Amino acid sequence: MNRFPILKIVLTHLTSRKRQTIVSMLGVTFGITVFIFQAGVITGLQDFFIEKTINSTAHIHIYQDKNQKSPPVLLDVYDADKTWISVPNIKSKEELPKLKRGLQIVEILESYPEVTGVSPSLSTQAILKLGVADISGIINGVNVRKENRLFDLEQDMVSGSIIRLETVNNGIILGSGLAESLGAILNDNITVVSPGGVALQMKVVGILDTGLRDLDNNRAYSSIRNTQKLMNVTGSYITDIKIKLENVERSGTLAREFQSRFGYTAEDWKEANEGIFSVFRIQNIVTYLVIISILLVSGFGIFNILSMMIYEKMNDIAILKSIGYTDVDIRNVFLLEALIIGFIGGLIGLLIGFVFSWITSIIPTNIEGFVSSEYLNINFDPAFYLLALVFGLVATGIAGYLPAKKASKIDPINIIRSQ
Amino acid sequence: MKKVIEAKHLNKYFYKPVEFHVLKDIDLSIYSGEFAAIVGPSGSGKSTLLYALSSLDREYEGEVLFNDVELKTLTNQKLAYLRNRSIGFIFQFHYLLADFTALDNVMLPGLKLGELPPEELKEKAMQKLDLLGIADQAMKKVNRLSGGQQQRVSIARALINEPRIIFCDEPTGNLDSKNAMVVFDMLKNLTREYDQTILMVTHDDSFSSKTDRQIQLLDGKIIDRETP
Numbered sequence: 001m002n003r004f005p006i007l008k009i010v011l012t013h014l015t016s017r018k019r020q021t022i023v024s025m026l027g028v029t030f031g032i033t034v035f036i037f038q039a040g041v042i043t044g045l046q047d048f049f050i051e052k053t054i055n056s057t058a059h060i061h062i063y064q065d066k067n068q069k070s071p072p073v074l075l076d077v078y079d080a081d082k083t084w085i086s087v088p089n090i091k092s093k094e095e096l097p098k099l100k101r102g103l104q105i106v107e108i109l110e111s112y113p114e115v116t117g118v119s120p121s122l123s124t125q126a127i128l129k130l131g132v133a134d135i136s137g138i139i140n141g142v143n144v145r146k147e148n149r150l151f152d153l154e155q156d157m158v159s160g161s162i163i164r165l166e167t168v169n170n171g172i173i174l175g176s177g178l179a180e181s182l183g184a185i186l187n188d189n190i191t192v193v194s195p196g197g198v199a200l201q202m203k204v205v206g207i208l209d210t211g212l213r214d215l216d217n218n219r220a221y222s223s224i225r226n227t228q229k230l231m232n233v234t235g236s237y238i239t240d241i242k243i244k245l246e247n248v249e250r251s252g253t254l255a256r257e258f259q260s261r262f263g264y265t266a267e268d269w270k271e272a273n274e275g276i277f278s279v280f281r282i283q284n285i286v287t288y289l290v291i292i293s294i295l296l297v298s299g300f301g302i303f304n305i306l307s308m309m310i311y312e313k314m315n316d317i318a319i320l321k322s323i324g325y326t327d328v329d330i331r332n333v334f335l336l337e338a339l340i341i342g343f344i345g346g347l348i349g350l351l352i353g354f355v356f357s358w359i360t361s362i363i364p365t366n367i368e369g370f371v372s373s374e375y376l377n378i379n380f381d382p383a384f385y386l387l388a389l390v391f392g393l394v395a396t397g398i399a400g401y402l403p404a405k406k407a408s409k410i411d412p413i414n415i416i417r418s419q
Numbered sequence: 420m421k422k423v424i425e426a427k428h429l430n431k432y433f434y435k436p437v438e439f440h441v442l443k444d445i446d447l448s449i450y451s452g453e454f455a456a457i458v459g460p461s462g463s464g465k466s467t468l469l470y471a472l473s474s475l476d477r478e479y480e481g482e483v484l485f486n487d488v489e490l491k492t493l494t495n496q497k498l499a500y501l502r503n504r505s506i507g508f509i510f511q512f513h514y515l516l517a518d519f520t521a522l523d524n525v526m527l528p529g530l531k532l533g534e535l536p537p538e539e540l541k542e543k544a545m546q547k548l549d550l551l552g553i554a555d556q557a558m559k560k561v562n563r564l565s566g567g568q569q570q571r572v573s574i575a576r577a578l579i580n581e582p583r584i585i586f587c588d589e590p591t592g593n594l595d596s597k598n599a600m601v602v603f604d605m606l607k608n609l610t611r612e613y614d615q616t617i618l619m620v621t622h623d624d625s626f627s628s629k630t631d632r633q634i635q636l637l638d639g640k641i642i643d644r645e646t647p
């Protein structure tokens with residue numbers, strides 16, 4: 001059948017009730033705009049955070065889990081199921097335990113073709129003092145070249161240079177937040193005191209700003225040797241091995257392999273950031289709920305306008321049916337009206353959403369959250385735009401279907417009789 | 420002569436507000452090429468009978484055969500096709516899509532039928548409008564036309580698919596006497612020149628007397644004056 005009359009009827013209906021048509025389109029437009037903007041901002045932030053996290057956490061982190069306590073020895077004696085054993089106060093130590101053969105493991109890891117960088121390290125709590133200020137922080141003892149290959153520290157340096165950690169005796173690099181709270185600037189001499197009471201005079205050779213708040217406020221880097229001195233341990237003592245891979249997606253698989261091969265805990269970056277990912281999941285659910293409720297409201301608007309339209313166009317429906325248009329034709333007229341409202345409203349929504357997002361992305365915001373950055377990172381993924389449009393069309397389609405179905409059931413005899 | 424429509428023991432009741440027996444055991448045939456009129460006093464059931472015969476109202480008892488097919492057996496889909504292909508309607512109140520031009524209104528049933536490409540259909544619609552003397556109004560929206568002109572657009576629309584039969588319910592009822600005359604003469608002309616079958620409800624004796632046959636209805640019964 002020729003589609004022309006249906007389309008023409010649809011367009012005539014829509015233009016004969018311009019105001020309602022525009023209002024219901026605006027409903028869809030609003031929903032889609034919010035969708036694009038909110039999803040763009042939230043997933044943009046998430047992507048930004050994930051990227052930062054990937055860059056500043058190891059893909060795989062090997063350490064000995066101090067919480068994996070060996071089962072109480074009493075169990076060996078009383079192994080019957082019915083026996084209750086209670087052993088209070090199993091001790092857990094403050095710092096991570098030593099990785100035995102740690103440096104050998106590093107060598108083995110470096111021979112893996114999939115591994116692009118390995119950095120052994122150890123870390124300790126310490127008090128940093130400058131004048132009257134004293135702040136607690138975490139000192140990471142690293143081989144700075146290796147660490148740099150993993151985390152590109154050099155790029156995040158705001159002053160000084162990483163290489164001076166090797167050339168200057170007792171050098172230390174401070175996180176930007178830490179430096180600020182200490183009031184320390186480049187080349188200041190500070191005192192670092194370990195929990196064991198060892199004190200070292202150290203020189204600030206660099207200040208580092210990663211954009212990840214938590215790190216910048218607590219972290220300082222020094223050489224492995226100096227950290228071992230602070231901790232009062234021998235030269236082979238390391239507690240952590242951080243690994244960067246060629247392909248991040250392989251981190252889970254390789255982590256399991258390393259764990260069974262070396263007998264230490266090997267955690268991949270997703271596991272390490274599990275908390276953040278569950279926050280993301282909740283954020284996403286909230287985003288979708290907001291969008292769904294907006295689309296529900298605009299769907300209701302469409303439902304209303306179509307129901308009104310059908311009431312007004314009763315006569316037209318009766319005429320069309322009496323001259324041979326089928327139930328399906330009539331249903332399509334009203335369904336098409338809903339879809340056109342949804343499509344045009346949706347397209348405008350995409351456009352406005354895009355413009356809002358774009359404006360937001362070029363205005364400096366200097367947000368300070370658990371990440372800090374100068375501009376909001378906004379996701380412009382076309383898949384979102386497609387998804388938003390599909391969402392809009394589905395919502396309007398459902399909203400239009402019920403009145404359209406009702407229109408198709410109208411029997412012309414009832415209208416003709418009542419004239 | 421071939422029967423276009425045949426009613427057998429046609430009974431119709433209304434149940435609301437109270438049970439009411441409107442059509443009482445009607446037996447009636449309309450033949451091809453006939454110009455027949457249903458006449459009778461107001462309330463005698465003329466419109467009700469026309470609706471039942473014309474497939475608009477299928478809630479009757481008994482049988483109505485259109486080309487030997489009982490209307491109640493048709494699916495909605497087949498019913499729509501029957502109306503589109505074989506039936507034309509003309510009602511008292513011009514029954515047109517107000518936002519469309521006269522030409523569009525005439526073309527609508529043809530577009531649904533889809534037997535002619537749109538260009539040829541348009542030409543045919545123009546011919547029908549010309550036949551009814553309103554070709555010059557083709558591009559006007561129908562709500563800008565006079566009552567008589569609108570009724571002529573309805574006739575052109577009823578003709579577009581060359582139906583087996585045209586049903587009219589008081590087609591001149593809403594027109595002044597001059598226009599009523601014009602429209603009636605056109606209908607009559609169609610039956611004479613083009614052999615069009617028409618069944619018309621009217622209570623105007625001056626018109627019904629000019630038809631081939633008058634079907635007298637009184638209180639839902641046909642008073643026998645038939646001359647088949």
Ligand SMILES: Nc1ncnc2c1ncn2[C@@H]1O[C@H](COP(=O)(O)OP(=O)(O)OP(=O)(O)O)[C@@H](O)[C@H]1O
Nearest residue numbers: 433435436441460461462463464465466467468622
């Ligand atoms: N929907 C209905 N419900 C109940 N009764 C109805 C209904 N439609 C019509 N009637 C009754 O049926 C009878 C016949 O009505 P109908 O409309 O067929 O009369 P008519 O002969 O066409 O009259 P008129 O010349 O005034 O148009 C009338 O008494 C009318 O009141």
Ligand SMILES: [Mg+2]
Nearest residue numbers: 465466467588
């Ligand atoms: Mg009547």
